[in-house]
Amino acid sequence: MFRKTKKEEKRKKYGVLGNALFMLREAKENLPSVIWFAVLDGLIAVAVSVIELYVAPSILKELETHGTLSGLLYTILFFTVSITTASAVQAYVRQNMRFGRIELRDHIVTQVRYKMSTSSYPLRERQEFINLLAKAHDALNDNNKASEAIWTTFTGFVQNILGFAIYLYLLKRVDPVVILVTVTTAVLGYLVNYGANEWNYRHREEEEEICKCVMYVQDEAQNRYLAKDIRIFGMREWLCGLHEKYMRLYLDFCGRRERRYFAADLTDLILGILRNGIAYFYLLYMVLGGKIGAAQFLLYFAAVSGFTTWISGIMENVSTLHRQGLELEAVREFLDYGELFCMEEGIPLRQEPGKAYTIELRDVSFRYSGSGTEPSKEVFSHLDLTICPGEKLAVVGLNGAGKTTLVKLICGFYDPDEGEVLLNGVNIKVYNRRDYYRLISGVFQEFSVIASTIAVNVAQDARKIDMEKVIDCVEKAGLKKKIESLPGKYGTKLDRYVFPEAVELSGGELQRLMIARLLYKDSPIVVLDEPTAALDPIAESDIYQKYNELTEGKSAIFISHRLASTRFCDRILLIEDGRIAEEGTHEELLANGKRYMELFEMQSRYYQETKPC
Ligand code: ADP
Numbered sequence: 001m002f003r004k005t006k007k008e009e010k011r012k013k014y015g016v017l018g019n020a021l022f023m024l025r026e027a028k029e030n031l032p033s034v035i036w037f038a039v040l041d042g043l044i045a046v047a048v049s050v051i052e053l054y055v056a057p058s059i060l061k062e063l064e065t066h067g068t069l070s071g072l073l074y075t076i077l078f079f080t081v082s083i084t085t086a087s088a089v090q091a092y093v094r095q096n097m098r099f100g101r102i103e104l105r106d107h108i109v110t111q112v113r114y115k116m117s118t119s120s121y122p123l124r125e126r127q128e129f130i131n132l133l134a135k136a137h138d139a140l141n142d143n144n145k146a147s148e149a150i151w152t153t154f155t156g157f158v159q160n161i162l163g164f165a166i167y168l169y170l171l172k173r174v175d176p177v178v179i180l181v182t183v184t185t186a187v188l189g190y191l192v193n194y195g196a197n198e199w200n201y202r203h204r205e206e207e208e209e210i211c212k213c214v215m216y217v218q219d220e221a222q223n224r225y226l227a228k229d230i231r232i233f234g235m236r237e238w239l240c241g242l243h244e245k246y247m248r249l250y251l252d253f254c255g256r257r258e259r260r261y262f263a264a265d266l267t268d269l270i271l272g273i274l275r276n277g278i279a280y281f282y283l284l285y286m287v288l289g290g291k292i293g294a295a296q297f298l299l300y301f302a303a304v305s306g307f308t309t310w311i312s313g314i315m316e317n318v319s320t321l322h323r324q325g326l327e328l329e330a331v332r333e334f335l336d337y338g339e340l341f342c343m344e345e346g347i348p349l350r351q352e353p354g355k356a357y358t359i360e361l362r363d364v365s366f367r368y369s370g371s372g373t374e375p376s377k378e379v380f381s382h383l384d385l386t387i388c389p390g391e392k393l394a395v396v397g398l399n400g401a402g403k404t405t406l407v408k409l410i411c412g413f414y415d416p417d418e419g420e421v422l423l424n425g426v427n428i429k430v431y432n433r434r435d436y437y438r439l440i441s442g443v444f445q446e447f448s449v450i451a452s453t454i455a456v457n458v459a460q461d462a463r464k465i466d467m468e469k470v471i472d473c474v475e476k477a478g479l480k481k482k483i484e485s486l487p488g489k490y491g492t493k494l495d496r497y498v499f500p501e502a503v504e505l506s507g508g509e510l511q512r513l514m515i516a517r518l519l520y521k522d523s524p525i526v527v528l529d530e531p532t533a534a535l536d537p538i539a540e541s542d543i544y545q546k547y548n549e550l551t552e553g554k555s556a557i558f559i560s561h562r563l564a565s566t567r568f569c570d571r572i573l574l575i576e577d578g579r580i581a582e583e584g585t586h587e588e589l590l591a592n593g594k595r596y597m598e599l600f601e602m603q604s605r606y607y608q609e610t611k612p613c
Helices: 016-030 033-064 069-118 121-125 127-140 146-173 176-202 204-222 224-232 236-288 294-335 403-411 433-438 454-459 467-476 480-484 507-521 537-550 563-568 586-592 595-609
Strands: 359-367 378-387 392-396 418-423 440-443 525-529 555-559 571-576 579-584
Touching: 016 033, 016 069, 016 146, 016 294, 033 069, 033 146, 033 294, 069 127, 069 146, 069 294, 121 127, 127 146, 127 294, 146 294, 176 204, 176 236, 176 294, 204 224, 204 236, 236 294, 359 403, 378 403, 378 418, 378 579, 392 403, 392 563, 403 440, 403 525, 403 555, 433 440, 440 507, 454 467, 454 507, 467 480, 467 507, 537 563, 563 595, 571 586, 571 595, 579 586, 579 595, 586 595
Parallel strands: 392 555, 392 571, 440 525, 525 555
Antiparallel strands: 359 378, 359 418, 571 579
16 A cells, blocks of 8 residues: 555655755745845845944044044944944845745645645555655744745845955955964854754754653643543653653753753854954054054954854855755655645546446455554455445444445545456546545544534535535434524534634534534445444434435445444445455345354344343
8 A cells, every 4th residue: 555656756856955946936936025035135234234344443544534523423424324224124124024934934834734635545644744744844833934044044145145255355455364264263163063053953853752752741641631541540640750751851962962052152262262363463463563554453353253254154054054955855845745646637527416326346455554664464355345326335344354444445545455446337546536535425433523613514614505404414413403402503613622612512412413414415425434333322223213314315335333233234244354254134144144143143142131220
């Protein structure tokens, strides 16, 4: 099932530059202003730095040359107005560019969500896909958001490269040895810091792993559903012990990290003192030799310090772009991840009212992907099965026999490893899988309740709800009395986690709601995987009574543990050892006197023996 296709194996490699270009392309196609704002921000930042660089030397020069007071005031006024104006424009640009960046990030988040909710079902169980999704979320989330921060890196490039060029020009009169010392110490300082950051980046997963454990213990300790167990089984001390253990691991990790940062900061500081000391003595020597005045001394000294900032800035930008590129790579890999089914393409399959559908499993073999290197056991081996239009088919068997897997193969959630699933004689692989899903409706063991109204939960669509149909389906599912007794009736909200005023339906009521949802969809093929597991025996019997009525005219596949319920079906399959062990009507299977009869008698005995006195 999880073997990769040739198409998938040819996974693209994205370079750092490619990832940066991806963001630029996204911006160019969707919000070009984001690019212009990033460039503008960089240009203004350089302009502010250059103006600031000249403030003190210019004023000193006025004083040195004994200029007029008005001349001095004009100089101060010029710098004040220039810096204020440039800073105001910069603040305006920064404020406005934030919205564009958020919008662009949101645009990419939407693409990731679309892929996540529409990708082939087995991918949701593939660890590689799950990891990529987590990494993509990481690159797009509010805290980390490489997708927004990358624009600051682009701005940094504009700012640092331009600043470097301007300062290099300014320092053309300074001895090249001083420039060389400045560049060398800046590069060394950067490399030491880079080492510490790299260590942090390389150990990100270790930190995440520890944090995950800490969070897990904290969440579980607060989990409402675990509150009973914690009290009854005295789990508090055990949970506290676990929490302490993981916190110790976390503090140890932080200690190792901080020691590296401390060493890097100390080295950087020593290099800074060395650089500034050499520059200071050299420039002082020039002043004393009468080669430059005090104003130029100030200008050059500030320029040497600033020069260092541009150099380390450029290197920092390169490494940040590399890191952000790697993070964004996960987004691109996720978005480009090869589909296993025809999700977008494939032959369209329109639902035609009254059309008869035959489903056939021909020589089907299937196994789940194993854990690690261990291949898992084959669930089905060379299975043949035909479900005729309108047939009511029951699938029974012990736990783990493969009933749910069979249903998933029929529904097209998995493709067989060998053999075919055919719809009216055509392999379902050739059809658009989403169109195929439209033919099927179901109640599965794990069902989803949307935090919305009851009506929306039945219609599965908030925009267009046929209320008459909702009421009809709810009535058929036996939930009308309950819903109409609620103050909000069909507009009652579900899910207290989102809506404090929501009602909480019991397990059985939710299952009835799922049956109403199935009926609303009105598809020609229905699947019921233990649809009554949470119902009491009376409710269960009520649903079974209606079972034929509920699924009238539809092909229905019905899984149940309770063999008594299967008697309503046209045909019963007993699944055992990856094959159909027995097949026939309830009466035929009982008359056979084999495994089905044995299981049926065991269950009947159990129910009789456990009858309430
Ligand atoms: P049943 O519905 O009859 O109880 P299932 O179809 O759920 O049985 O499971 C059949 C076998 O496949 C079992 O051995 C089960 O452990 C295994 N299995 C089910 N789902 C998965 C899965 N997602 N990944 C790996 N193995 C699975």
